Amino acid sequence: MTGVPNSKQTAANPAPERRRALLATAAEVFAAQGYDATTVRRIADEAGLLAGSLYYHFDSKESMLDEILSGFLDELWAGYDTVLAAGLAPRETLEALVTESFREIDRHRFAVAIYQKESHHLADRPRFAYLAESRRRFERAWLGTLERGVAQRAFRADLDARLTYRFLRDTVWVAASWYRPGGAHAPEEIARQYLSMVLDGIAVRE
Amino acid sequence: MTGVPNSKQTAANPAPERRRALLATAAEVFAAQGYDATTVRRIADEAGLLAGSLYYHFDSKESMLDEILSGFLDELWAGYDTVLAAGLAPRETLEALVTESFREIDRHRFAVAIYQKESHHLADRPRFAYLAESRRRFERAWLGTLERGVAQRAFRADLDARLTYRFLRDTVWVAASWYRPGGAHAPEEIARQYLSMVLDGIAVRE
DNA sequence: CCTTCCCTAACAAGTGTTTGGTAGGTTAAC
DNA sequence: GTTAACCTACCAAACACTTGTTAGGGAAGG
Numbered sequence: 001m002t003g004v005p006n007s008k009q010t011a012a013n014p015a016p017e018r019r020r021a022l023l024a025t026a027a028e029v030f031a032a033q034g035y036d037a038t039t040v041r042r043i044a045d046e047a048g049l050l051a052g053s054l055y056y057h058f059d060s061k062e063s064m065l066d067e068i069l070s071g072f073l074d075e076l077w078a079g080y081d082t083v084l085a086a087g088l089a090p091r092e093t094l095e096a097l098v099t100e101s102f103r104e105i106d107r108h109r110f111a112v113a114i115y116q117k118e119s120h121h122l123a124d125r126p127r128f129a130y131l132a133e134s135r136r137r138f139e140r141a142w143l144g145t146l147e148r149g150v151a152q153r154a155f156r157a158d159l160d161a162r163l164t165y166r167f168l169r170d171t172v173w174v175a176a177s178w179y180r181p182g183g184a185h186a187p188e189e190i191a192r193q194y195l196s197m198v199l200d201g202i203a204v205r206e
Numbered sequence: 207m208t209g210v211p212n213s214k215q216t217a218a219n220p221a222p223e224r225r226r227a228l229l230a231t232a233a234e235v236f237a238a239q240g241y242d243a244t245t246v247r248r249i250a251d252e253a254g255l256l257a258g259s260l261y262y263h264f265d266s267k268e269s270m271l272d273e274i275l276s277g278f279l280d281e282l283w284a285g286y287d288t289v290l291a292a293g294l295a296p297r298e299t300l301e302a303l304v305t306e307s308f309r310e311i312d313r314h315r316f317a318v319a320i321y322q323k324e325s326h327h328l329a330d331r332p333r334f335a336y337l338a339e340s341r342r343r344f345e346r347a348w349l350g351t352l353e354r355g356v357a358q359r360a361f362r363a364d365l366d367a368r369l370t371y372r373f374l375r376d377t378v379w380v381a382a383s384w385y386r387p388g389g390a391h392a393p394e395e396i397a398r399q400y401l402s403m404v405l406d407g408i409a410v411r412e
Numbered sequence: 413c414c415t416t417c418c419c420t421a422a423c424a425a426g427t428g429t430t431t432g433g434t435a436g437g438t439t440a441a442c
Numbered sequence: 443g444t445t446a447a448c449c450t451a452c453c454a455a456a457c458a459c460t461t462g463t464t465a466g467g468g469a470a471g472g
Contacts, residue, residue, distance in 0.1 A: 018451085033327055037242035040428060052429075053452050061428065091409070117323055120383070121239050155408050163391070163399055164408055166384055167377050174376040177326070185369070193369055201407035202361050202370055203297070224417090246462060258464075259418050267462065 019057055022047055027068045027110035035065055035118050065114070066127060072111035073134050076104050084141060090149030095195055097142065098172060102187040102194070105176045112176035142169060168198065225263055228253055233274045233316035241271055241324050271320070272333060278317035279340050282310050290347055296355030301401055303348065304378060308393040308400070311382045318382035348375060374404065 025047045029038050040061050041051040058064050083096040105112050115131075123132040143165045149155035155164075175190065185193075231253045235244050246267050247257040264270050289302040311318050321337075329338040349371045355361035361370075381396065391399075 034240060034242055034323070036240055037327070039426080041426095049451090050453055052431090052454080055429065056451060059429095117240070121243070153410055156410055159399055159403060159408060160391070163396065164403060166381070167400065167403060170380040170383075171373050171377040174380055175372070177376075178372055185366070190369065193365055194373065197365060197370065197373060197407075198403070199407045199409040201403075201405050202365060203405040204359055204362055245460080247460095255417090256419060257462080258420080261463065262417060265463095 022054065022057055023064060023068055023071075024110075026064045027114065030065065030068070031110040031113040031117075035114065062127070065118075065122075068111050069115060069119070069122075069128070070130065072104070072108045072115065073130065075108065077134070077137070079104060080141060089154070090145050090152055091154045091199075093145045094149065094168075095191075097145065098168075098195055098198075099188060099191040101172045102175065102191040105173070105179055106181055106187040109176045109179055109181070112173060116173060116176065138169070139165065171198075228260065228263055229270060229274055229277075230316075232270045233320065236271065236274070237316040237319035237323075241320065268333070271324075271328075274317050275321060275325070275328075275334070276336060278310070278314045278321065279336065281314065282307075283340070283343070285310060286347060295360070296351050296358055297360045297405075299351045300355065300374075301397075303351065304374075304401055304404075305394060305397040307378045308381065308397040311379070311385055312387055312393040315382045315385055315387070318379060322379055322382065344375070345371065377404075 022043075026038075026043045029043050029046055033042075039051075040054060043064075044051040044054055047054075054064075058067075079100045080097065083093065083100055086093075086096070088096060119128075119131045119135070122128040123135070143161060146155060146161050146165055146168075150157050150161065171194070175194075179190075228249075232244075232249045235249050235252055239248075245257075246260060249270075250257040250260055253260075260270075264273075285306045286303065289299065289306055292299075292302070294302060325334075325337045325341070328334040329341070349367060352361060352367050352371055352374075356363050356367065377400070381400075385396075
C-alpha cells in the first residue's frame with residue numbers, strides 16, 4: 001500500500017468530497033438495480049474511473065453500502081429524536097414524525113430505497129445489526145405514539161394498533177420509490193396530504 | 207439434451223406437481239434474499255437436489271422468475287377483472303379490489319414480495335414487458351375508480367388523485383412483506399380494517 | 413428398452429479484490 | 443531555485459472464487 005488512505009467515519013479527512021460523490025453515485029446504482037445485482041465495475045463506470053480505483057477510497061463494496069445506510073439512519077434519528085423530545089401531544093407527534101420522514105426521503109431517497117429493499121435480509125449479518133436495532137426503535141416510537149393517542153382518545157380504539165402502525169410505516173417509506181425531488185409536490189405538501197388522508201380518511205363525510 | 211423436458215405455460219404436463227413445488231421453494235428463497243442474491247445452488251439445496259438437476263425442469267434461473275411472476279399476475283387479473291366487470295359503485299369497487307388484493311397476498315405472498323422488489327428494474331427487459339403492461343392496467347383500474355368516486359362525491363375532491371392512488375397501492379402491497387398466513391388476522395379481516403382506516407381515517411371524529 | 417429424474421463433473425464468464433506502478437501536484441532540503 | 447522526496451488519486455493487470463449452465467451418464471420403474 002502506498003499512502004494512508006481512508007479512515008472511515010472519522011471527522012476531518014482532507015478530501016471527503018470525493019468520497020461523498022462516489023457514495024452518491026453508488027447509492028443511485030444500488031437503488032436502481034439492487035445491491036447484489038450491482039457490480040463494482042458498474043459503479044466505477046458511472047463515476048468515471050476503474051473498478052480497482054474504488055478500493056483506494058473504500059475497502060469493500062459492503063462498506064460502501066454500510067456507509068450509505070448508517071449515514072442515512074444517523075440523520076434520520078437526529079430528526080426523530082428532536083421530535084420525540086419535544087413532548088408534543090400524540091397527534092402532533094405523529095404529524096411531526098410523518099413530516100420529518102418525508103423530509104428525509106427528500107434528502108436520502110436512494111438510501112431509503114436501498115434500505116427498503118435490502119434491510120430485511122441484511123439485518124442478520126453482525127455488521128448490519130444496527131438495522132435491526134433501528135427497526136426496534138422505530139417501532140417503539142411510532143407504536144408508542146399511536147397507543148398514547150388511543151389512550152387519550154385522539155385516535156380510534158377499534159383498530160389493531162400493530163396493523164395501523166404497519167400501514168403508517170409502509171406507506172410513508174414506500175414513497176421513496178416514486179418520489180422525485182423537484183416534482184409537483186414538496187415533501188411538506190406530501191406529508192400534509194398524507195396526514196389528511198390517514199387521519200380523516202378519503203371518503204366524503206356525511 | 208436427454209428427454210423432452212419442460213414446455214412452459216402449457217396445460218397438461220405429466221408431472222407438474224414437482225415443478226410447482228420447486229417453483230414454490232424458489233419463490234421463497236427469491237423473496238427472502240432477492241433474485242440476484244439467490245444462487246441456483248441455494249435453491250437446489252433448499253429443494254433437496256443439485257444445482258444442475260434444476261435444469262431438467264427449467265431452462266434457466268430467469269425462466270423460474272418469469273413463471274413465478276406471470277403465474278401470480280395471471281391469477282391477480284382474473285380476480286380483478288371479475289370485480290371490475292361487476293359494475294359496482296366506486297366505493298364498493300374499491301372495497302372489492304382491496305379485499306381481492308389481500309386474498310392474492312394470502313395466496314402468493316412470496317410472488318408479491320418478489321414483484322415488489324424486482325419488478326421495477328425488470329420491466330425494461332423485453333421478456334418481462336408484461337410487468338410494465340400490468341402496471342399500466344393496474345393504474346387505470348385503481349385511479350379510474352378513485353376518479354369516478356370523486357366525480358360521484360363518494361371520495362374527497364381535495365386530495366391529489368395520483369397521490370391517493372400511490373398511497374392505496376403501496377400500502378396494500380407492502381403488506382406482503384409482513385403478512386404471515388395463519389396469523390392473527392385473515393385476509394378479509396385485514397382488508398376490512400385497512401378499508402376502515404383508509405376510508406374514515408384513524409383520528410377520532412368530533 | 414424407454415422414460416423420468418437426478419448426479420457428477422466440468423465449462424466459460426463474471427465477480428470482488430489485490431498488487432504494483434505512475435502521472436501530477438505539493439512540500440522540504442540544499 | 444533547483445532538486446529530491448512524498449502524497450494523492452488513479453490505472454493496468456491479474457488473482458481466486460463464484461456464478462449460471464451444459465454434457466454425459468446412471469438408477470429406478472414400467
